[in-house]
Amino acid sequence: MRRDIPKDAVPMLCASCEGRNKGICSTLDCHQLHELVRSSRKSAVEGGAALLGEAERIDRYANILSGVVKLTKTLSDGRQQIVGHQFAPDFLGRPFRAESQLNAEAATEVVLCSFPREAIERMMQESPELERRLYKQALDELDEARDWMVTLGRKTASEKIASLLLMFARHAEPSGKAGRNFARFDLPLTRADIADFLGLTIETVSRQLTRLRNDKIICIENNRLIIVPDLRRLNARAGN
Amino acid sequence: MRRDIPKDAVPMLCASCEGRNKGICSTLDCHQLHELVRSSRKSAVEGGAALLGEAERIDRYANILSGVVKLTKTLSDGRQQIVGHQFAPDFLGRPFRAESQLNAEAATEVVLCSFPREAIERMMQESPELERRLYKQALDELDEARDWMVTLGRKTASEKIASLLLMFARHAEPSGKAGRNFARFDLPLTRADIADFLGLTIETVSRQLTRLRNDKIICIENNRLIIVPDLRRLNARAGN
DNA sequence: CGCGGGTTTGAATCATGTCAAGTTAAGTGG
DNA sequence: CCACTTAACTTGACATGATTCAAACCCGCG
Incomplete structure (x- = not known):
């Protein structure tokens, strides 16, 4: 050597x-x-x-x-x-x-x-x-894959979307305190990617996202930047 | 000691x-x-x-x-x-x-x-x-969990059932040659279990099983013993 | 200005879920 | 041996959530 x-x-x-x-x-x-x-x-x-x-x-x-x-x-x-x-x-x-x-x-x-x-x-x-x-x-x-199995098998479309956003919110949070209750992150996936991940179609993804936006659970800027003012409310939507 | x-x-x-x-x-x-x-x-x-x-x-x-x-x-x-x-x-x-x-x-x-x-x-x-x-x-x-994610997210009800039967056929086959084209095994799961695994309801499971039976892809004896005369046909139904 | 990718929205259709009866099979006790 | 019960399963009719197909929108880019 x-x-x-x-x-x-x-x-x-x-x-x-x-x-x-x-x-x-x-x-x-x-x-x-x-x-x-x-x-x-x-x-x-x-x-x-x-x-x-x-x-x-x-x-x-x-x-x-x-x-x-x-x-x-x-x-x-x-x-x-x-x-x-x-x-x-x-x-x-x-x-x-x-x-x-x-x-x-x-x-x-x-x-x-x-x-x-x-x-x-x-x-x-x-x-x-x-x-x-x-x-x-x-x-x-493996733990994560099994969590997603539950999401894929048993959750509704809007719960699936909420779960996905929640995952990215957790990962994106720049190791800011875990106790943080709001999040802001770039969605690194296209609607097609999201659909492929959640076992949905892009149309359904789009519809559910606008539903979450109308219900003021999230704000969407530029179709990519997501802002979650209240993670607890999002979590409730995720069905956990 | x-x-x-x-x-x-x-x-x-x-x-x-x-x-x-x-x-x-x-x-x-x-x-x-x-x-x-x-x-x-x-x-x-x-x-x-x-x-x-x-x-x-x-x-x-x-x-x-x-x-x-x-x-x-x-x-x-x-x-x-x-x-x-x-x-x-x-x-x-x-x-x-x-x-x-x-x-x-x-x-x-x-x-x-x-x-x-x-x-x-x-x-x-x-x-x-x-x-x-x-x-x-x-x-x-982990590999297996990811395979099932595909099944849960992207397959139809009958493909899901076929995939499950296929898995048990493979596991049950008493290490008989892998090349075997027919199988016969006890389903160790109730319809409710199957439904819970595939993200379906027991009614859908039942309907798809009778469909497979009507199409002569499988025989069911005593509601538990499954016979698959042609694994290739079953595999085709599983969407692989 | 128009073009194209990604996205949203709408209306119709379809697969699966829901609800409600039945059926079968296996006890259990008289 | 025969009710009676019970759990698991099947079947049917209907409701609904998600997909499909089609159209419009938005926006950056040539």
Whole structure:
């Protein structure tokens, strides 16, 4: 390996990186970090870009440094369903499987730090902390997927919309106190995306959004910026 | 610890146990197995029994040795959704969280081998193989949950029913060649369970089942035993 | 100015839910 | 062995929420 960089310092690339602070890299020591950096690659992609296709070979995993990624699945006749969203500093990838079972697409502009599959898998062998960290993320994603199953299976259209807004309100809130009762955020999804996520049509999404607006639960500016004056009222609409 | 049992032998309890062969215990050596056995408890519960309540403290995890467990979530007004099923030799539990976010209920008679939470968590620290095994199960469950999200969000009632039957056909097939094109199995769920899983009503479930029967895709005997003469035709109905 | 993507709105249709009877099958007790 | 009960399931008629199809709108951009 290389000698010229002090082993006890964090690589420059990582010093100010969110992945390093909160993501999976927080489990790595300086040595491991240096090793990973050697094969890692930082990249930015614009919204709408495909990151990974269904049944495609996976050769790189990545950390999401900023932006929102949507995970989708498609039926043979074209019906589509979003099965999850990932935010910084999530890890993007499905260890132990060579082929992807879903599509990953940038919903907004996304910045990634990617590394070869083998690098992560080797490091996972060496570092139980890393593996545990990944395990925990998988469990969290599982909890989340199951929550959405309830929403998809049992909620009405307007409850679905309210639930979605609530999720983004929680994620967008710039780690402001959790107790906050109002929210203001950019919806990173088109109506079509929302429909795909909630198992609805764009028309129904549109109708329910205007209903929420008429009832003064939300304000919509520029079709994208959402303002929720009273999160409790929105929560009530979400059926929880 | 005890001395009279040779450390290099598999504990009697485990010798013929499915968990030992295919479950998480397959990652443990004899020593670890002996340690776990000391605090483990084998139990059988009849169908319908609650294994774990929402927001309940978790103090024991378990291996499922036989039977089917259903995992459910409930909205405040009583609407219910099944969010997953577990079969032998799955591990039942949610590490790293003291409170359950879901209900677990025996769908059929179920035999469990349970152990204290701490025992597993300690052993997870010691054995990366065990942790990896659990991680893999979590990833599989995540894949499955996402598959069902597509079904819940985008499929019609009859496609949902067909998908469910297909899942049970796959799980029930006693590891007969995967290439098998017909199946015969006991439906371990009531119509109400099916409805709760697919986000439908029992009436719709009943109607779609009779439709499948009229179309000769399935035969139903005793309201419980399902025979599928041609899995490909069923698969076509499932919208894949 | 007009063009196109994303969005909203309206009216008609359809799938699924709701409500209400029946049916079947499995006890249970006389 | 025969009521009687009960739970699970089926079937029918009707109501309704969501989709479909069609049209209009809005707004940034060439």
